[in-house]
Amino acid sequence: MSMCEQDPATWSCDRCAVALVPGKVEFSYMGGSFKVDLPVCPDCGLVLVPEELAVGRMADAEKILEDK
Amino acid sequence: MEPNELREWEQKCIQEEPPQCTAACPIHLDARLFVRQVGEGDWGGALKTLAKTMPFPRILGRICDHPCEHACLRGEAGEPIAIGALERLCVETVQQRVVPSMLPRKRLAIAVVGSGLGSLTVAWDLLRKGYDLTLFEPGSRLGGSLWSLPENILPPEVLSAELELLTELGATVELFAKVGRPNTVVTLSESFAAVYIGLDTQGVNLNLLDLDDQGAVQVDPLTMATSRTGVFAGGRADDTKSPIAAVLAGRRAATSIDRFVTNVSMESGREKEGPYATLLYTSLAGVAPLPRIAAANPASGYNAEEALKEAGRCIQCECLECVKVCSYLEKFKGYPRKYAREIYNNERMVPGGVHRANLLVNSCSNCGLCATVCPNDFHMGELCHDARLSMVARAKMPPAAHEFALLDLEFSSSDKFALARHEPGLTASRYLFFPSCQLAGSAPGQVSEAYGFLRQQLSGGVGLMLNCCGAPGFWAGRDDLFYAAIRTLRTEWHALGEPVMIVACSSCLAIFREQLPEIPLVSLWEVLEQTGLPNTAAEAGRLAVVDPCSSRLDPAVQKSVRRLLERLGAAIEELPLHGDKPECCGFGGLMANANPALAREVVARRLAASDSDYLAYCAMCRDHFTAAGKRTTHLIDLIFPVETREDPAGRPATGWSLRHENRARLKEALLKELWGEATVTVAEYERRRVEIPPDVLALMEARRILVADVQRVIEYGERTGNRLRSEENGLCRAYFRPHRVTFWVDYRQQGEGFIVANAYCHRMEIVRSSHEHV
Numbered sequence: 001m002s003m004c005e006q007d008p009a010t011w012s013c014d015r016c017a018v019a020l021v022p023g024k025v026e027f028s029y030m031g032g033s034f035k036v037d038l039p040v041c042p043d044c045g046l047v048l049v050p051e052e053l054a055v056g057r058m059a060d061a062e063k064i065l066e067d068k
Numbered sequence: 069m070e071p072n073e074l075r076e077w078e079q080k081c082i083q084e085e086p087p088q089c090t091a092a093c094p095i096h097l098d099a100r101l102f103v104r105q106v107g108e109g110d111w112g113g114a115l116k117t118l119a120k121t122m123p124f125p126r127i128l129g130r131i132c133d134h135p136c137e138h139a140c141l142r143g144e145a146g147e148p149i150a151i152g153a154l155e156r157l158c159v160e161t162v163q164q165r166v167v168p169s170m171l172p173r174k175r176l177a178i179a180v181v182g183s184g185l186g187s188l189t190v191a192w193d194l195l196r197k198g199y200d201l202t203l204f205e206p207g208s209r210l211g212g213s214l215w216s217l218p219e220n221i222l223p224p225e226v227l228s229a230e231l232e233l234l235t236e237l238g239a240t241v242e243l244f245a246k247v248g249r250p251n252t253v254v255t256l257s258e259s260f261a262a263v264y265i266g267l268d269t270q271g272v273n274l275n276l277l278d279l280d281d282q283g284a285v286q287v288d289p290l291t292m293a294t295s296r297t298g299v300f301a302g303g304r305a306d307d308t309k310s311p312i313a314a315v316l317a318g319r320r321a322a323t324s325i326d327r328f329v330t331n332v333s334m335e336s337g338r339e340k341e342g343p344y345a346t347l348l349y350t351s352l353a354g355v356a357p358l359p360r361i362a363a364a365n366p367a368s369g370y371n372a373e374e375a376l377k378e379a380g381r382c383i384q385c386e387c388l389e390c391v392k393v394c395s396y397l398e399k400f401k402g403y404p405r406k407y408a409r410e411i412y413n414n415e416r417m418v419p420g421g422v423h424r425a426n427l428l429v430n431s432c433s434n435c436g437l438c439a440t441v442c443p444n445d446f447h448m449g450e451l452c453h454d455a456r457l458s459m460v461a462r463a464k465m466p467p468a469a470h471e472f473a474l475l476d477l478e479f480s481s482s483d484k485f486a487l488a489r490h491e492p493g494l495t496a497s498r499y500l501f502f503p504s505c506q507l508a509g510s511a512p513g514q515v516s517e518a519y520g521f522l523r524q525q526l527s528g529g530v531g532l533m534l535n536c537c538g539a540p541g542f543w544a545g546r547d548d549l550f551y552a553a554i555r556t557l558r559t560e561w562h563a564l565g566e567p568v569m570i571v572a573c574s575s576c577l578a579i580f581r582e583q584l585p586e587i588p589l590v591s592l593w594e595v596l597e598q599t600g601l602p603n604t605a606a607e608a609g610r611l612a613v614v615d616p617c618s619s620r621l622d623p624a625v626q627k628s629v630r631r632l633l634e635r636l637g638a639a640i641e642e643l644p645l646h647g648d649k650p651e652c653c654g655f656g657g658l659m660a661n662a663n664p665a666l667a668r669e670v671v672a673r674r675l676a677a678s679d680s681d682y683l684a685y686c687a688m689c690r691d692h693f694t695a696a697g698k699r700t701t702h703l704i705d706l707i708f709p710v711e712t713r714e715d716p717a718g719r720p721a722t723g724w725s726l727r728h729e730n731r732a733r734l735k736e737a738l739l740k741e742l743w744g745e746a747t748v749t750v751a752e753y754e755r756r757r758v759e760i761p762p763d764v765l766a767l768m769e770a771r772r773i774l775v776a777d778v779q780r781v782i783e784y785g786e787r788t789g790n791r792l793r794s795e796e797n798g799l800c801r802a803y804f805r806p807h808r809v810t811f812w813v814d815y816r817q818q819g820e821g822f823i824v825a826n827a828y829c830h831r832m833e834i835v836r837s838s839h840e841h842v
Contacts, residue, residue: 010796015789023839027832030466034832042839046790049803049812054830055771062831066466067426 011048013041020048027058030065069454074412080446081405082347087385089151091346092139094316097121099136099151100384106154107379109372111162118155119166123192123315124230127185127214129159130222131311135343141350141385146357149382150370153363157370170237171198176329179204179256181247182266184212185311186303188234189318190264190325195237197326202260203234204245206271210234213268220367247272257298262325265294266303277301291334292321300324316342349443350385390438390446393645395670396659397438397448400428404438404446411455429455430469431666434543434657435617440649449657456545467808468831469662470544472772475807476724480505480536481553483749485731487534488560491523492742497567498528501592504573505536506687509727511702511719512734513710515572517602518592519738521708522570525599531564533557534735537576543658554583561587570595572704574618574625574686575656591625593632593685596707601635606709606716608638611701612678614693615650616686623647629685629703636706643677655688661772671696681717695721723765725775753783757821764824773811773827780806781813782822799825810834 012019023040025047026033039048049058069077085091089099098117105114118125122132132152140148177200180191187203188210195201203210210231214222235241249255252273256263265272267285278295280286285294285301292300302317320341327334361378363370370378390404391397400407407428414425434449459465479485485505490497501522503515522530538553561569561584571577572592580589611633619626626647633640645651651674654660654667675698682700684690693700694717705716722730739745756779760768768778785791785802792801803812810833814826 010794011792011801012795014791014793014800019795020792021839023837025837026835028835029832033835038837040837040839044790045837045839046792047834047837048792048801049810049830049834051812051826051828054812054828058830058832062468066468 011039013044013046015046016041016043018043023047025049029062032065034061069412069415069458071412074408077408077446077451078405080442080444081387081403081408082349082444083387083403083405085346085348085387087348087350088139088141088346089136089149089385091348092343093121093136094312094342095121095319097136100382102158103149103151103154103379103382104384106158106375107382109376111158112164114154114158115162115164115166118158119168123189123318124233125166126159126226126230127222128311128315129155130226131214131217133310133312135312141352142358142381142383145352145355145383146381147360150360150378153370154375154379157372157375160369161372168192168196168237170196173200174198176200176261177202177259178325178329179260179263180266181245181256181264181272182206182212182269182303183210183231184266184268184303185214185314186268186318186321187212187264187266188231189315190266190300190302190322191234191239192237193319193322194325195234195239197322199326199329200240201238202240202242204242204247204256206245206247206269208243210241210243212266249273250275253277253296253299257296261298261329263299264292264321264325265299265301267301268303290320290338291324292317293324293328293334298328300328348385349387349389350383351387351389352383355383387443389441389443390448393437393441393649393651394448395673396431396433396666399431399666399669404442404448404451407448408451411451415455415458425455426459426464426466426469427663428452429459430466430662431659432657433617433652433654433659433670435650435652436620437617437645437649437651440620452657453543453545456543457547458545460545460547465545470540470546470658471661471808472724473540473658473661474544474546474549476505476727477536477538477540477549477553479728480509480534480731481556484728485534485735487532487735487738488564489533489743490531490564491529494529496529497531497564499526500531500533500561500564500567500569502533502535502537502569502571502573502576503592504571504576504687505534505731506691506727507572507702507704508534508734509731510687510691510722511704511710512730512737514702514704514708515734516738517708517710518572518704521599521602522595526595529567530570531567532738533560533564533569534731535560537573537579539575539579540658542579543656554579558584558587574616574622577622577625578618591622591628593625593628593703597628597631601632601707604709605636606706608633608636608683608701608706610639610641610680611683612641612643612680613646614643614653614674614682614684614686614689614700615646616684616689617650617652617656618686620648620650632703632707633683638683641678641680645677653686653689653692655692660692667692668696691721694719723769724772725765725768728774728776752787753779756782756786758782758815758824759818759821760824764826768827771827771829773829777806777809777811777829778813778815778824778827780804781811781827782815782824785813785815805833808833 020039021042024035025038026035087100090096102114102117122128134152136151137148142149180187181204183205248271253276278286287301292302294301300321302321324334358381410425429452432452439445439447508515538550541550568588654670660667685703690700690702699717701716739747781802781804784804799814801814809829811829815822815824
């Protein structure tokens with residue numbers, strides 16, 4: 001699943017001072033786990049969950065899991 | 069939920085009980101559906117509905133004496149629906165063949181003697197059940213006395229055509245049958261698995277059957293069995309007098325024969341054969357009386373247009389009393405009986421069961437209006453509360469449903485707000501003021517004024533208790549949190565010398581009555597009625613009173629509020645639902661937490677009840693209505709106006725962050741002003757000064773993000789350096805998960821503080837991340 005809806009180059013990791021790169025982020029909720037392609041810091045692993053994802057598809061998925 | 073509990077819940081909801089017409093029909097024709105289909109012009113469907121229950125629908129549809137009409141509820145609002153006339157038009161006009169459904173052949177032979185309506189019904193029913201059936205008719209044709217009916221009622225060609233159905237269904241017909249011999253009954257009962265004798269048949273020799281006092285063949289009225297095993301009889305009445313009664317007798321006999329030959333009890337479970345009293349309740353409120361549609365040509369009956377109009381008078385009896393008054397019950401497109409089953413299936417994880425019941429369970433406001441309007445007191449809130457307890461116990465409760473409210477409870481019972489003290493300078497309390505966490509969060513200044521007034525007016529000491537009654541814990545099915553809150557309140561009440569509690573919030577009052585019966589309770593409004601009102605109280609104009617749902621069982625408080633309003637000069641308007649039928653504002657049961665969209669619908673529905681300004685005496689009602697744009701005054705705004713004297717309804721709605729802040733500040737101010745204590749430890753994150761533009765604050769409110777959450781994220785990002793930076797505009801973005809929600813904040817530093825540009829959150833937890841090495 002690709003959710004790199006925002007160009008990772010526009011955000012950088014402030015501490016490591018490097019641009020974010022495409023990576024895999026694992027999420028878990030209500031006993032389920034999911035891997036999502038998202039921008040991450042190649043050095044410290046800080047991730048970027050874009051707003052559109054958090055309030056959009058992620059929120060929808062949460063609701064579905066909550067009603068199961 | 070255990071199966072027997074499900075049954076108890078199901079039995080309480082009478083929505084699936086048959087309508088009066090069906091219950092009164094000896095063979096329980098679904099007349100409600102039939103009339104609806106006629107009204108929709110679905111004549112084919114209407115005929116199928118007749119054929120599902122009626123033997124020989126083209127005969128019975130013409131001659132039935134329709135006892136359904138006597139029972140028709142429309143008769144109490146005008147005249148009963150002309151069901152008989154509609155049936156007649158249906159079977160006259162619809163030409164399509166209706167083939168009854170047939171069960172597989174059974175290879176058991178049954179004899180039926182005679183061919184009056186009762187015998188014909190026995191034959192019809194048993195053929196459909198798959199029996200080999202032989203019909204012995206001593207005369208020259210089938211149909212018995214049906215031939216004596218006037219031609220305009222039952223045309224001979226219709227009768228002939230319908231009787232031919234018997235052979236089509238596979239019956240063997242013997243005309244001129246020799247049934248007058250002394251051994252007829254014996255021979256038949258030895259040759260067939262069972263025998264039915266139509267007593268309206270001429271010339272049958274019945275000499276081996278016992279007779280009753282009147283000299284007629286003795287027949288068990290329930291089973292139609294005669295004194296001889298395997299021989300059944302019926303049809304003594306004149307079939308043309310009550311054709312449907314003759315059909316019932318035949319149907320009873322057919323059921324008995326089927327049970328007899330398959331060795332099943334003939335007596336059990338037959339209570340609902342024939343007409344019975346249905347439990348279905350249908351309100352006629354708002355149903356204007358309408359007379360029966362008259363046929364332009366009475367001799368030929370209705371034409372199609374007249375029939376459609378007549379069918380349109382049918383009120384389609386059903387109960388749905390609760391669904392009519394509850395957006396929640398309406399929203400899930402069912403009714404309590406169905407919901408009970410869904411919740412049961414969901415709990416049992418029945419394969420294929422509907423898995424939407426979590427939202428169903430968590431959306432109820434537990435206001436109890438359903439139980440008030442239900443003829444059987446079905447309380448959806450109790451059903452849902454049990455289900456919530458079970459979900460919590462099985463670790464199946466989604467945290468999103470209630471967590472925000474539970475954190476609010478945690479805040480209110482923490483040092484930030486909780487307090488229990490005697491009046492300043494005193495060591496005993498005759499009274500104890502409990503303003504409630506939500507009123508303190510919404511109107512802290514007014515609460516402070518009220519406390520001052522009570523101290524001034526009441527002697528013996530008025531202590532103060534700031535806390536939460538635990539309601540969110542109760543609603544969330546979190547008995548651990550709920551009873552912990554109750555225990556704390558009880559302990560503190562004891563420690564303060566068991567004073568009379570003066571409670572401002574109806575929800576708190578209801579919970580204390582139930583959980584803390586040892587505490588003498590009185591509502592703030594009742595006390596103010598006794599003490600009189602402060603001189604500074606505002607004048608009231610025309611107001612529609614919105615009773616909180618939690619005041620349902622508290623008419624004394626409701627009356628007290630109205631008397632206070634009268635003293636304030638208010639012209640009181642009563643809403644359609646008040647008194648014992650108040651509605652919830654969407655906060656109760658934590659509906660607004662679990663299903664915010666539904667809570668908005670509930671509020672919109674309530675606001676549509678009147679154009680007048682509303683008067684609330686529940687802080688949540690006031691804030692929910694105000695947030696939706698309705699001018700709503702809280703009673704405390706009238707009695708203790710704080711900067712709201714000119715327009716008590718003008719106070720803006722209080723968001724969640726401000727509620728916390730208001731509670732904390734109220735406690736700080738009271739401690740400082742009344743007890744001379746400076747207090748309050750401030751957490752590191754709270755020192756982060758943040759500036760939040762109104763549009764961002766509104767977004768945060770909708771996303772249930774508190775200012776404190778934003779402060780936590782910024783504190784974390786700044787302390788650890790774990791933050792992202794936009795290469796375009798230098799904005800910082802950080803995320804932090806203080807409890808079970810991950811909060812994201814976009815911000816930039818400005819001087820000592822921070823300006824917040826955006827905030828969002830998700831519940832999914834970031835477990836790990838890895839970048840791709842290319």
